[in-house]
Amino acid sequence: MGGCPFSSRRGFLGAAGSVLAASAFAERAVADGAGTAAPSAGNSAPRTVGGTSGNGAPIPFHGRHQAGIDTPQQTHVLFASFDLVAKRAEDVVRVLRDWTLAARRLAAGGALGNAGGDPTVPPPDSGDALGLGPRRLTLTFGFGPGLFEKDGKDRYGLKAKRPAALVDLPRFNGDQLDPAHTGGDLCIQACADDGAVAFHAIRELARMAAPNDAANGYGGKQAGVAAPYDAHQGAAVLRWIQAGFLPGGPSGETPRNLLGFKDGTENPGRPHPAARAGGKLAGNGTFEDVVWVGEEGPEWMQGGSYLVVRRIRIALQHWDNVALDFQEQVIGRRKLGGGPLTGGGEFAPLDLDATDKDGNLVIGDNAHVRLGAASSNGGARILRRSYSYNDGLAMIAERWPPWRQGLEYEAGLLFIAFQRDPRTGFIRIFENMAKLDLLNQFTTHVGSGIFACPRGIAKGEFVGKELFAA
Amino acid sequence: MGGCPFSSRRGFLGAAGSVLAASAFAERAVADGAGTAAPSAGNSAPRTVGGTSGNGAPIPFHGRHQAGIDTPQQTHVLFASFDLVAKRAEDVVRVLRDWTLAARRLAAGGALGNAGGDPTVPPPDSGDALGLGPRRLTLTFGFGPGLFEKDGKDRYGLKAKRPAALVDLPRFNGDQLDPAHTGGDLCIQACADDGAVAFHAIRELARMAAPNDAANGYGGKQAGVAAPYDAHQGAAVLRWIQAGFLPGGPSGETPRNLLGFKDGTENPGRPHPAARAGGKLAGNGTFEDVVWVGEEGPEWMQGGSYLVVRRIRIALQHWDNVALDFQEQVIGRRKLGGGPLTGGGEFAPLDLDATDKDGNLVIGDNAHVRLGAASSNGGARILRRSYSYNDGLAMIAERWPPWRQGLEYEAGLLFIAFQRDPRTGFIRIFENMAKLDLLNQFTTHVGSGIFACPRGIAKGEFVGKELFAA
Numbered sequence: 002m003g004g005c006p007f008s009s010r011r012g013f014l015g016a017a018g019s020v021l022a023a024s025a026f027a028e029r030a031v032a033d034g035a036g037t038a039a040p041s042a043g044n045s046a047p048r049t050v051g052g053t054s055g056n057g058a059p060i061p062f063h064g065r066h067q068a069g070i071d072t073p074q075q076t077h078v079l080f081a082s083f084d085l086v087a088k089r090a091e092d093v094v095r096v097l098r099d100w101t102l103a104a105r106r107l108a109a110g111g112a113l114g115n116a117g118g119d120p121t122v123p124p125p126d127s128g129d130a131l132g133l134g135p136r137r138l139t140l141t142f143g144f145g146p147g148l149f150e151k152d153g154k155d156r157y158g159l160k161a162k163r164p165a166a167l168v169d170l171p172r173f174n175g176d177q178l179d180p181a182h183t184g185g186d187l188c189i190q191a192c193a194d195d196g197a198v199a200f201h202a203i204r205e206l207a208r209m210a211a212p213n214d215a216a217n218g219y220g221g222k223q224a225g226v227a228a229p230y231d232a233h234q235g236a237a238v239l240r241w242i243q244a245g246f247l248p249g250g251p252s253g254e255t256p257r258n259l260l261g262f263k264d265g266t267e268n269p270g271r272p273h274p275a276a277r278a279g280g281k282l283a284g285n286g287t288f289e290d291v292v293w294v295g296e297e298g299p300e301w302m303q304g305g306s307y308l309v310v311r312r313i314r315i316a317l318q319h320w321d322n323v324a325l326d327f328q329e330q331v332i333g334r335r336k337l338g339g340g341p342l343t344g345g346g347e348f349a350p351l352d353l354d355a356t357d358k359d360g361n362l363v364i365g366d367n368a369h370v371r372l373g374a375a376s377s378n379g380g381a382r383i384l385r386r387s388y389s390y391n392d393g394l395a396m397i398a399e400r401w402p403p404w405r406q407g408l409e410y411e412a413g414l415l416f417i418a419f420q421r422d423p424r425t426g427f428i429r430i431f432e433n434m435a436k437l438d439l440l441n442q443f444t445t446h447v448g449s450g451i452f453a454c455p456r457g458i459a460k461g462e463f464v465g466k467e468l469f470a471a
Numbered sequence: 472m473g474g475c476p477f478s479s480r481r482g483f484l485g486a487a488g489s490v491l492a493a494s495a496f497a498e499r500a501v502a503d504g505a506g507t508a509a510p511s512a513g514n515s516a517p518r519t520v521g522g523t524s525g526n527g528a529p530i531p532f533h534g535r536h537q538a539g540i541d542t543p544q545q546t547h548v549l550f551a552s553f554d555l556v557a558k559r560a561e562d563v564v565r566v567l568r569d570w571t572l573a574a575r576r577l578a579a580g581g582a583l584g585n586a587g588g589d590p591t592v593p594p595p596d597s598g599d600a601l602g603l604g605p606r607r608l609t610l611t612f613g614f615g616p617g618l619f620e621k622d623g624k625d626r627y628g629l630k631a632k633r634p635a636a637l638v639d640l641p642r643f644n645g646d647q648l649d650p651a652h653t654g655g656d657l658c659i660q661a662c663a664d665d666g667a668v669a670f671h672a673i674r675e676l677a678r679m680a681a682p683n684d685a686a687n688g689y690g691g692k693q694a695g696v697a698a699p700y701d702a703h704q705g706a707a708v709l710r711w712i713q714a715g716f717l718p719g720g721p722s723g724e725t726p727r728n729l730l731g732f733k734d735g736t737e738n739p740g741r742p743h744p745a746a747r748a749g750g751k752l753a754g755n756g757t758f759e760d761v762v763w764v765g766e767e768g769p770e771w772m773q774g775g776s777y778l779v780v781r782r783i784r785i786a787l788q789h790w791d792n793v794a795l796d797f798q799e800q801v802i803g804r805r806k807l808g809g810g811p812l813t814g815g816g817e818f819a820p821l822d823l824d825a826t827d828k829d830g831n832l833v834i835g836d837n838a839h840v841r842l843g844a845a846s847s848n849g850g851a852r853i854l855r856r857s858y859s860y861n862d863g864l865a866m867i868a869e870r871w872p873p874w875r876q877g878l879e880y881e882a883g884l885l886f887i888a889f890q891r892d893p894r895t896g897f898i899r900i901f902e903n904m905a906k907l908d909l910l911n912q913f914t915t916h917v918g919s920g921i922f923a924c925p926r927g928i929a930k931g932e933f934v935g936k937e938l939f940a941a
Contacts, residue, residue: 118795124791195719240864241863247667248603249606257600261598318678322593325593394709410674
């Protein structure tokens, strides 16, 4: 370790921030040997959802799409939202360049430097994920409305380039949004099969963009970073982060959320088309139809997607106290197998017209799956890629009967959805649900964000490149 | 599913709460087939620490010791602390009986009932961990001071039976304990290789002891529970919970904490004695010496242990900004390899007398490992079984230079230690450390608890049985 001279490791991002010096990164002691090979550029092979996840092999960082969208869902997420504090567009560019290079390295299972290197500067890597390997880490970058305009100011000259689809989310019925979990100018969705790997990645990326500490002088002194961003200004600071998890069930099975129901059955590409032969529905759509921005978007978004995140608290104690048949009526599906109340297995089509012997709809008017179904929303579909979260207990006053008040779980769903256009995706679907969904008596939306996730990149590019071109 | 008649599943714990009806538990759809076999009674084979962890096989629930202490550390914890609200000792007994039976079932990978069963009552199992199998789940029960005496009241006639070793922890220098993460009359440490499994177990056990919901009537109506505890009173309510994680590195390796340093190198039984041949230290002690209560304790504690939990926030942004050599001087070990500053690999003995060419101690007076070493504390040793935690961001004012204030990580270490006697264990060791440890400028103790974890049990017994005998 420490084989490269300290001097050569300084400034590894180069003065212009664009040159990756191979010697800049000391190798992580990767147990599975996956640490050194950089992924090949321009990988555009489609990733599959719901297939086997592989066993820890790195997820390619380069490609037509950013990883972490059509990647088979990992078991952990750390979602991070940032406020931009940079004064100049060039500092935003610089942080995006640095993040791109670092993310590629992290996704390959590498550390950002040698935890045992130059003793006179802060370690370039915090060391808490040493030896873990890539663990299928993906880092997905998104641009919030504040990059383009904030408080009426066009801070970076990008206002005219704001995509029409990157709307401000409307206020939905029942919203109780906490600013401490809402908004942000940039986001990074870090997903991995180990929560420690996801947290490490965010910690390192946040550190690269953070303001200098007056007493300790991070920027100028840290091995590997050429100079502080704009002196003590920094470029971006964390606004909120949220960890989430999924039960690590058999690969390819639909994971269950904290309601105990399967979540994501109707995602694009699920199940494999062959499994749906003879089904009444035309299918759950393709990623091209539902997820990826096409020629209707600006160049930097073509192959990208829009991310909507909602922190949804679930009144678990209340939910656990209601009868199974009521739970199933609320959702419109069976709890155990996941099939619709109208019969069949998990992937059987919903029969929204079926009635019982008394003429009542089997899947009720206000059932969650009816209100969320594409056929109830003019064909609108989204990709759900949500995680459960558990932040302990909090004093909570529920907003529905029996109006429980007290120390309850601060837990629920970190809902994450990707779509080609939020106006015809999440917003279209959720407007009705926010008013009518039976599930609302158990759920409260307490955090929110919307981000434009640019197309994937080839080697040598950085995330959002064309957006910043003159 | 649902093969047993609903009527036979009601009252599975029996009127006296002590009879396990085999038909009471519907089987979880366990993917790995481990769901049905109950572990054999009276297993007293020693478990090893730091060895291979097995691959998801159930950890035996019965034995001389409770599981979750000398069990090789799982990757996730959910630590739960409860306040007793039961008015009568018999209600405490009943919850301990019910918890014991349920815990055995959960540890074997079973669900607490059929998520697809009787539709007219709340599902006996919340269903969020269906199909996951045991994932090495352990449930370790502990009794806090409040079981014996609370606010000067001897609520359950147990005051005279309080063990001398179950002291109230003193106030330590620097403590900033938040009541929302401190204390408790009972605790359950749920550890598993999947955080969803640990959370599910706590959720189910908490539900069994919770007060009735006036509107939904959990107790009397839920399949499998005979009658509510003392009408609407309940027996125990959650006071605080804390999730934690470890990086899932290769089995047997010492995991790293969020400081990026290995944590637990000097635990009893580590490394295997053969690896220490020729070492200067006599060894790290045995579980018999360090962890298990012997004949000095009451019968119900013989083979048990005392648990001390501390929620320790770490100023990660501050730590990440200091030079590597300072980090290593603070700890007294190398960051990368974990060896002492006085040389050698991770398991090399500390040389606390070694000086450099200028005559200064190599491992400084106030280094973390010196202050924590057995030889600095009259031979005191503890078993560290800690986890990292990450609860997002919070507004924090640090208590050391440079007195950073702002939005920082609400993250750190959920320190969990087991010992034969806290007076000669954690308290002995930490009193000096709280005053002198260089690490204190990066850490703040913000939560705390002490619990007596009774001996393990044989089949048919319940946790703490002799304590409640007349």
